[in-house]
Structure formats: structure tokens, C-alpha cells
Amino acid sequence: MGPDPRAIADALNAWALRTDWVDWVELGGSLGRGAGDALSDVDAGIGVRDLAADASDARDPDGPDPDWPDTGAGDLGERGSGARDPRLDAIRSAITGFAPTAAVLDQRLGDLTHLICVYRDGRQLSLVVFDAAARTGLPPQSSAPVDKTGRLAEPLAPDRWDPDDRTRREWAFLAWIALGDAARHTLRDHPWRALHALTEARDHLWRLHAAALGLTYPAFGAVTVENAEAEPPQGIHATHPETLTAPDMRKALEALAGLLGPHTTGDLEPLAAVIRERLALAARYRA
Structure with a gap:
């Protein structure tokens, strides 16, 4: 070693x-x-x-x-x-x-x-x-x-690192924006840019998940969850595309949108609706 x-x-x-x-x-x-x-x-x-x-x-x-x-x-x-x-x-x-x-x-x-x-x-x-x-x-x-x-x-006190409502909203907001970027890059046949945006959106999801579990340092996302040996978000594996082809990317994006749903409330629901429409457009365009 x-x-x-x-x-x-x-x-x-x-x-x-x-x-x-x-x-x-x-x-x-x-x-x-x-x-x-x-x-x-x-x-x-x-x-x-x-x-x-x-x-x-x-x-x-x-x-x-x-x-x-x-x-x-x-x-x-x-x-x-x-x-x-x-x-x-x-x-x-x-x-x-x-x-x-x-x-x-x-x-x-x-x-x-x-x-x-x-x-x-x-x-x-x-x-x-x-x-x-x-x-x-x-x-x-x-x-x-x-x-x-x-x-x-x-x-x-560990709670000094707990995110407030504004921070959680920011994480959810940025996750949806990145998801929309990933759909746009998929439409344009820019798979690596799409994957980068998808990863960014997933990182925000990990932060939201760690915060929901009440873990210390939720801003570190997946690192915090794995260090705590906590359960990952159910269905997270489906957010990783098997290939960079448009059909596999769309499946991963749709899976991630589903996982973001429980973390999306109030004034972010219209944003989620706009991004979901972009996902639907990508599906129709590449069908």
C-alpha cells in the first residue's frame, strides 16, 4: 500500500x-x-x-x-x-x-x-x-x-453547517438549470457537455439528499453520504447513462428529474415544469 x-x-x-x-x-x-x-x-x-x-x-x-x-x-x-x-x-x-x-x-x-x-x-x-x-x-x-x-x-455545533431554506432552494434551482442544460446539449448532439451538466445536476441532488438525512456537511454531497454509510437516493443508479447516446442520456435525465421532484416545492414548481418540457422536447426530437 x-x-x-x-x-x-x-x-x-x-x-x-x-x-x-x-x-x-x-x-x-x-x-x-x-x-x-x-x-x-x-x-x-x-x-x-x-x-x-x-x-x-x-x-x-x-x-x-x-x-x-x-x-x-x-x-x-x-x-x-x-x-x-x-x-x-x-x-x-x-x-x-x-x-x-x-x-x-x-x-x-x-x-x-x-x-x-x-x-x-x-x-x-x-x-x-x-x-x-x-x-x-x-x-x-x-x-x-x-x-x-x-x-x-x-x-x-454541527448544525452551523446545516443549510437554511434559501440554500436548499438554491441547490434545487441549480439542479434543474443544469438538467435543462444537459437536455439542450443532448439535443445539439454535444454528449460530453451533456454529461458534464448531468453530473452537476446530480451533485446538487446529493447535497439535497444529505441535507434531508440530517447529515453533517451536506454541501459535500455524495462524499458526506458515503462517509456516513447512509443509503443513497433510491434509484440514483438510473441517473448514470450506460452510454453517451441520446436515448441513454434521455433516460438518465428523466430519472434525475424524478429524484429531484420531492426536493422541488413552492415557487420552484414552475421552473421544474419548464425543464420537464425541455426533456420532453428532447425525447420527441430524437425519437
Whole structure:
């Protein structure tokens, strides 16, 4: 199976413990919830102390040497002068030293920095850099191997990730729009674009299904349902076309429309009617 990814997590924890300006390490994903194996990626976050408070440490990114969902995180990518915070380079240097490295991606996610490091032996670290103060507790299904000031001592309530009615409506709305796009692309004989739109619509259905089951992190859709070992939507297999031919695509689209029905109420019913007419047009045109 290859080297144990837990060794990468251990190296991250050890580095965080000896780095003064790192306050905490949060381990998520399968390792964080105690379900990891040799194939698991290391999904982690680190909390970096406030830039203004740690100005001296920022000038010396290594410090004295004696480690996600809503954050409110401060911007650690660019400082007031527009220059990159040198501690990001220190973090990158640290994680690439944990094992021989194949490639690294430095990605911006809003106000967050996301570092993805793939090691030559196949292990992978996905590390999000937070302002330490962004966390006021520990998210569900995560662990806190390093917590120097106790910010992660108390668990955060899972319901803070529950979608409200507006979000559920948005998921259903976008699912129907994507379904209509898939029908249009099928009519135009663009099978790969149709499949892309169908997949997008199905992803929204998974989110709606996870929310209906009351699962934590429903926005992750199929990932959440499978992690919880919950039942998938009944009939979901019929939404996957056997081929990219128009007849098979139409069957899959109609199956998905049927599964979306229970999640479609009130002011979305006229939208569903419009998209169903487009599906019917595709069936007549390609019959």
C-alpha cells in the first residue's frame, strides 16, 4: 500500500509544536475522524497568529527553534504592503521537507492559502493556512493534535453547517438549470457537455439528499453520504447513462428529474415544469 500518511501528519505536528507562530493544527478528512488508511490524504489546517501581534516573528519566519468550512480567516497571502507574508514560504519549506516531493501547488481560496503537496511515494498533504483567531472551536469529524492556547478545546455545533431554506432552494434551482442544460446539449448532439451538466445536476441532488438525512456537511454531497454509510437516493443508479447516446442520456435525465421532484416545492414548481418540457422536447426530437 505504501508509506503511512500518518507519518506526514506526525511531521506536521512536530513542526508546529516547535514553531512559535503556529497556534494549532486541525486534522480533518478520514484521518481526522479516525477512519484513515494507507490510501488517505492528509487534510489539515494550521492556525497562524495575528500578523500585527507577531511582527517580529514575521521578519524571522522560522522563529526561535527551541500545522476549514466557514472561517472568517484573516488574509495571510498578502500583507498591508502587498508583499507576501514570509511565513507562507516557511510553511512551504517545512512541508516539502517531510518527504521527497513531486510537486506543490500554492492556491488562494478567498482569504485563505491552500498548499497541496504531493510526495514522490504517493502521499498527499492538503494544508489550509488560517488566521489562528478564525477558529473558536473544533469542527465535527476533526481532531486537534496541536492546540497551544486551547482554541480548539470546545467542539463546534454541527448544525452551523446545516443549510437554511434559501440554500436548499438554491441547490434545487441549480439542479434543474443544469438538467435543462444537459437536455439542450443532448439535443445539439454535444454528449460530453451533456454529461458534464448531468453530473452537476446530480451533485446538487446529493447535497439535497444529505441535507434531508440530517447529515453533517451536506454541501459535500455524495462524499458526506458515503462517509456516513447512509443509503443513497433510491434509484440514483438510473441517473448514470450506460452510454453517451441520446436515448441513454434521455433516460438518465428523466430519472434525475424524478429524484429531484420531492426536493422541488413552492415557487420552484414552475421552473421544474419548464425543464420537464425541455426533456420532453428532447425525447420527441430524437425519437
